[in-house]
Amino acid sequence: MDCNQVLVSKVKKVIVVFTLLIAFLSIKIDTFAQADSAVVPVDSVVAESAEAVSGQHGAVEHGKEKFEPTKVIMEHIADSHMWHLWGHTSLPLPVILYTNGGLEVFSSANFHHGEHDYVGKYNTYRLEEDHVKVVGADGKIDEDASVLDFSITKNVAAMFVAIVVILIVFISVAGAYKKRVGKSPKGLQSFIEPIIIFVRDDIAKPNIGHKYAKFMPYLLTTFFFILFNNIFGLIPIFPGGANVTGNIALTFVMALGTMIIVNINGNKYYWKHIFKPDVPFWLYPIMIPVELIGIISKPFALMIRLFANITAGHIIVLSLISLIFIFETLAIAPVSVAFVLFMDVLELLVAFLQAFIFTLLTALFIGMAVEEHH
């Protein structure tokens, strides 16, 4: 399979980049640790410029506070109830909770960045590490309280933005097709059409065969949904900046969709292959569980692959940016920016590649499920 090679080379590349990064870090930290005292006078300048340049909040905001890259990076990778815009400005997002008492909806601005508790209709809530927790009568967090968090978080909001953009783009393109019947594509249409034809002729047709038409809407939607969210994730400022496709929940849903589509459309040969494989009967106790695990493991791999690739990209970019704050010097900034630029270009490739791989493997699994054996 071609994509295996792509995956292997991709993984190798990421390993190489990581290794370089670690080597780079370990060398530089030593040198800068020795020169620490000399660096101190520029401290305040760095803090100011750092805020101006990237708007990263966290430790740098308070000047002398210790900068913890892991915390900052994890904060950026993870979901949030606020959408950070710039400096100290954040967009509060609605919190929707399903509690024992019922549905509770309020703005996340009520938490004042986690500094205040919010007294709701049924419970008192506290924002701890960007998770909404119920506060018990004793003023401590009640871990037993069952609260389902259906909030419109940063990722949900970013996903909605991407969906709106996708809808606008594709409905306008579809309009162009209706308006210019039988004519050559033009503008956005001519940019989108090759991708659609690529998905049809190079992903769907070779893998699924003549029944491909039925699965085209799912494959195209998957492809462009992942692609747009990947690209939006690369934009560092609002309305991008959320790690949507690098969130396990989203990749879980996408993989679940693939699993459902594959198994609903599986024909008798597909099920025969699982429950009555062409092996001696005494191997059945091994083969059937293996095949059943295969049903789960294929979409599971899809889920992990997309999640890990996108998250890894974000972590690398953020690590490189964090270098400036770790060393507390502007001198490292050109190096960081150069590396970030390189990584962003690589991530742009990865954005396309992961959308392609996800769609390709989905088509492959569908093809395996609907294949006719004569």
Next chain:
Amino acid sequence: MDLVTPSIGLVFWTSLAFICLLILLRKFAWKPILGAIHEREQSIDEALNKAELAKQEMARLTSQNQDLMQQARAERDEILKEAKTLKDGILNEAKKQAQVEGAKLIEKAKIEIENQKKAALAEVKDQVSTLSLEIAERVLRTQLDDKTKQEALVANLLKDVELN
């Protein structure tokens, strides 16, 4: 662990949003786009096929034209040849006829000449006989007058006759 634990909220919203997106795009985007692309591809295929057919038709017509041209040329040659033979025939005929006509004319002229000659001879004979009669008359008359003179006359007459 937080990173790899799917949160229920995001799972819910993603599922909802993705299904909505799928339904909306399927109805408003993929159907018209794929339909239009398919139609366009078909029309292009059709146009190409038609062009191919037209090309074949063209080639067929060209070869047909060539055949016709060749045929026409051969026919023209045939006609020319025929015309030439005809012309030659006519010429020969005319020549022959002219010869015959000429021969006839000559024959006629000959006959005429012969006739004239005969007539002239007959006239001459007439005159000769008339003259002979006159001579005889005169001789007879002179004989009656003088013998010598008669002889001289006869001699004279004879001389005349010989001249004739």
